[in-house]
Amino acid sequence: MARSQFFPISPAGTFGNAGRTSLVAPGYFDVDASVTRSFNITERQRLELRFEFFNSLNHANFQAPDNYVSDASFGQILSDVSPRILQFAIKYTF
Numbered sequence: 523m524a525r526s527q528f529f530p531i532s533p534a535g536t537f538g539n540a541g542r543t544s545l546v547a548p549g550y551f552d553v554d555a556s557v558t559r560s561f562n563i564t565e566r567q568r569l570e571l572r573f574e575f576f577n578s579l580n581h582a583n584f585q586a587p588d589n590y591v592s593d594a595s596f597g598q599i600l601s602d603v604s605p606r607i608l609q610f611a612i613k614y615t616f
Contacts, residue, residue: 531591547586548599553579570613580606 532538555575562568577583583603588595 545587545589545597548584550583550603551581552577552583553581567614567616570611570615572609572611572613574609574611576607576609577604578606 555578557573558570559572560568560570584599585601585603587597587599590596
């Protein structure tokens with residue numbers, strides 16, 4: 523079916539009548555985790571090790587569909603959000 527049948531372009535200067543949830547995006551699921559360990563070297567010096575996981579299950583989360591009626595890719599999902607990211611940090615305080 524042609525997209526203009528479901529989403530006709532309204533005249534210039536007027537608002538459309540599409541409902542609030544007429545274009546639905548996919549859900550989002552994310553699990554972040556962190557492991558931290560601190561070591562006291564002396565009374566005033568400390569070393570902190572940190573390992574962080576973002577989107578640790580590597581679940582695919584997609585962006586919202588293209589919502590411009592005039593685009594050829596209207597209603598299509600063209601990208602996703604970032605994949606799993608691991609981050610390691612060392613912090614020395616004195």
